[in-house]
Every structure is written in structure tokens, then in C-alpha cells.
Amino acid sequence: MTLLANSGWRIERRASRSSLALISALLAAGTGAILCCSLLFVAAGADPIAAFAALAKGSLGSVRAIADTLVRATPLILTGLATALAFRARLWNIGAEGQVFAGAMFAFWCQSAIGAAPAYIQIPVIVLGGLCGGALFGGLAGLLKARFQVDEVIATVMLNYIIAYVLSLLLQQGPWTEPGGFFEQTAIVPDEAKLPILIEKTRLHLGFVLALVLAAILHVVLHRSPLGYEIRAAGSNLRALQFQGVNAGRLVLVVFVLSGAVAGLAGAFELYGVQHRLKSGTLGGLGYTGIIIAILGQLSPRGVVIAALLFGALLNGSTLMQIKTGVPSALIYAIEAIILMFFLIAWAASRFRLRRLRHVD
């Protein structure tokens, strides 16, 4: 700002931002990310155009590719929604990662407990199990925050590490280990427990539709219900809300339980819709990607769905990109973070404007 001090121009904060600001921030983030990616492609010795083409073909090139993109997007919609819900209330739930594990584990526990049963019993049990597992684990973080004033970021991060070890313990020579197996994994789940496939010859499962339904429900809850009002109000001014007689501790707990439940569902869907067996390691990263998606989606359910679809496409396309160009698919995780950083910077910068001063002395 000092640079411009005598030039007759000034950088000022805007009073409000237009929707044009959001669009330009998104465009700037997209362009920046594409440029950065191209640089990384070149650094890895690949032709950027071929790599982008493979990325597009792998994610949208056929019915099957599109279906797979939707499959990859499903858990991300849910973890994105979970994170957005908590962040809306300015509760920094970083624990979607662990709540995904908890949901998958609890769903598995419930589903194995009921034994042989037809699909119309198994599927609801799985859905409820996922919701409950995530809710319990999210609730634990909420309890630590509300009752013991433990910073929620630290509590949820620590719980993420802990649950991964708990799963590994249960899978390694534990009651869940596949009989006669070497690996840290359970046996394949029975056919009746697999989520129904929506389009034949693809992997698109029921979970995708349920995730969209949940997004719609959360949209209504956030904008049309007393709880949604409290969540949004807690995000902007918790003090004022408390003066209205709202119990802040209870609200913290409720938000964490809900947020955890949504993330838990992602774990249950991944387990019964895609992977069909519980393994250590294959559920990792969904929660952390959910944070990026929540922020890019402006913490709104609609935005989250759009961002999750985009990231689902990136993740799905990266496999073909790796095969065709040899660029490691790990690049996608770097790209996701780069998109987020560019977006944050562009969005923050759109708060400022350059203005010519009338009187310069």
C-alpha cells in the first residue's frame, strides 16, 4: 500500500462483494491452477496438453467414465457437506477424516451383527450404522469442545490419528480379520449388503442419489429451520446468540453430531458401495479433501455438490492420465490444494479495490 501512497491511487476495502467477485475469484483460481498444473506436468517431463486431454477423457469420456466420476464424487459430497455444516457455525471440524472411518466401522459392525438378511433390511442398517458411527465419533469431539474446552481443531486431528490405529488394531489379528488372510482387511461383504447399482455395467451405486438427497435436506435445514438459523448465527456472532438464550454448548454438540453423521455416511457408502471390504488405508484423504470442497463451495450445500463433482472428475481422470502420460496421479492432491490456495487468495483479494483519489496533495 505504501507503494501507491503518492500515485493518486489507493487500495481500499470494499463494503460488499458482488456475485461477479465470486465468479472472477473462481475464474482466477481455475486459471492459476491450470497454469501451475502445466508447470508441474512439464517438470515431470510430460506434455501438458496430452495430460489434460487424458484427464478429461478419463473423467468424462464415456458413460462408464462419467459414472465413475459420480462414484468418486459421492463420498466427497458427504465429507464436504459435513465440513461445511460445521464451518458455517465457525466450528473447525477437521475430523471428517476420522468420522469417515468411524462410520464405515460402525456400519460394518452393525451389518455383521445382523448376519444373513435380505437387502431391504441390510441396506437401512448400513445407512443407519454409518450415520450413528460418525455421529458418535463427531459427538466425542463435540463433547471435548463443549465440556472440556479442548480446541476442536486439535481434538479432531488427534482423533483422526487415533481412529486409524483403532481400525488397524481391529483388522490385524483382531475379530474382523479375514479368516486365513494375511492383509489388514475383512472378508468381502455379502452380496445382499452391497449397495444397489443404479446403471448396469457401471459402479454407480445408490449412495450417490442418497448423497444428493442429503445435500437438499441440509440446504433446507440451513436456510429454513430454527437450527439452521442458530448454526448460521453462531458463525457470525455467537455472543448475540447466547444473549438470545441459546445454549452454546448444546449447539456445539448438535453441530458436531450432525456433521459427524454426514461424514460417517461417506464411510459406509465407500465400504458397501465401492470397496466391499474394510481395509486400513483405503478410506484416507476423503475427509481432508472434504475441507477443500467445503471452502470452494462457499460452505453452501449447492456449492459443495458442484465442487465435489469437479474433484470427483479430477480424481477419476487422474488414473488414465497416469497410464497415458506417466504423470503420477498423486499430482491431483497437489492440484486440489493449489486450486484452494488460488481461490482463497483471489477471494480475499476481491475484497479490495483500486480507487483513484480525487484530491492528491
Add this chain to the structure above:
Amino acid sequence: MWTDLLEAGIMASVLAAAVRIATPILFAALGELVAERAGVYNMGLEGMMLMGAFIGWLATYSSGSALLGLGAAMLAGVLLSLLFAFMVITLQIEQIVTGLALNLFASGLTTYWLRSAFTDMGSIPGITILRNVPIPFLSDIPFVGPILFDQRIVTYLALLSVPAVWLFLYHSRLGLEIRCIGENPKALDIKGHSVALRQYAAVLFGGAMAGLGGACLTVAATAHFVPDMVNGRGWLGLVIVIAGAWTPSRALNAALVFSFLDALQLQIQGVGIRVPYQVLLAMPYVVAIVVMMLRRKAGRAPARLGIPYSRDQS
């Protein structure tokens, strides 16, 4: 077997390991402490350590010099924290969100870089790690000698950083100013001193220390880089700052508690006590939560921690 652990010889080696293991988190926590005293919550600590671990390893591998590796890691930490500082101080983006973004960025970039530089995962080379430098005479003192005076050079440096950071914060002008920013930035601003400049300095120092701490994991410990190898140590660094009530000496104590646990679990596995390794590895994270539950007595956070300073607002 449990009684084996209490033998003097074994205890000495556990304590020596604890001091060694404390090195990376101590560096990171001290850097974070200074940044937080300046009111900036650097949640990107984990990512900065990871970047330091990777760059430290890569630079040592390509140059053959561990010293250059450590320097490069510090530089990487500084660059990453410069980006962080620009985002949270200049653009005033939410500090927690920015920190998380940085962690994900570091995790993605290091993994990608590793995979594209070494396509065959079996061929990832090791490096020659720093060796112990026993201090003459002092290292011969029974029991205490091997624990404190037969360590790597970075460990001595980390231990010396504790009084150095204390001296800086409490007995230098800039240290006073930085503490002032954490409590009442306006006071400094009114005097015509730049708040942002001092916050940048504190954050960059934090980044350099995090980079150095991360580099210790590869250059002074494992010789290999593994994706996401920092494994929560950055987050433990944040816990240590809180548990240490934002003072260097108590942060040292907190760091030693965590590293002692870590050393103990290595020894427990070593003497063949049959506890599932997952329980041992999860222990520090459980302890961190317990520490945070008990910390209410510990101390007060800087009043302006996490709140960006701007002249138009209170």
C-alpha cells in the same frame, strides 16, 4: 519384562532417545511459539515440517552435504511461511483455513515430487545421516553424559534454542514488540511501528524453525523420505505450545513428555513386551487430548491470537 525398563542402563538409553526424539518437535514448537506470541496461529506447521523433511532429504541427497540439506529445508520453511504470512497478514484470510490449505498443499506436492523424481518406489535412495557428536569430558559423566552430551549437533542446537528464544522474547526490544502485538497491537501501531512487518518476521522465523525441525526427521533420523512422514508431529507442536503456556521453558518440558512417551514405546517394543503396536503409536495422540483437557490451569493464550490486525477495527 516390565522391570527391565527400570534398569539404570535401559532408562538412560530411553532418556537419551527422548532427548533425541524431542529435537524436531522442539524446533517446530519454539518457532510456533514466537509466531503465536505475535498473534498468528500457524496451523500449517505440519505442512511446513513435511516440506522441510522432504527438501532436507532431497538437498542432502543431491549435494551430499547434510548441512546444505538443513539450510535448504529452512529456506523451504521460510518460503512456505512467506506465502502463509501473505495470506493471513496481508490478505487477512482465516488463519485456520489457510493453515489447513498449506498442510494439504505440502502433503500433495511432496508426494507428487517424490513419485515423479523416483518413479520406481524401490529405488528411493537413502542419505548419510548426521552422526552423534559427543562433547569431550561432559559425555563421560555417568548417566547424565550419554543422555545430554552424546547427541547430534541439531539436538544441541534445539536445546540451546530454548534459552535463546527466551532471551529474545523477554530481553530484546523486538521480542517485547512481538509480545506486545499478541496482546495489544494498537499500542505499537500508534507509536508508528509496523505491526505487519513484525508479524511477518515472527511467522518467517516460525517457518524456518519448522523447516529445520522437519529436516531433522530425515537428515538426523531416518535417512529416507516417506509421504506424510511427519505423522502429526506438527500438530503435537501446537499442543506443546498450548501445554507450555506460550513460554519456552515450559514448552521444553511438554516436548520432553511427548518424546519420552515415544522413546518408551520404542523400548517397550525392543524388550519384547507384547502390546499391540497400534496402542503404543496412538498413545501420544491420546495424551495430547488429555493434556488439552487438563490445561485450563496452564496459562492464558495471547489475547489477539488468531485475530488479524487492521487499523479500522478495534
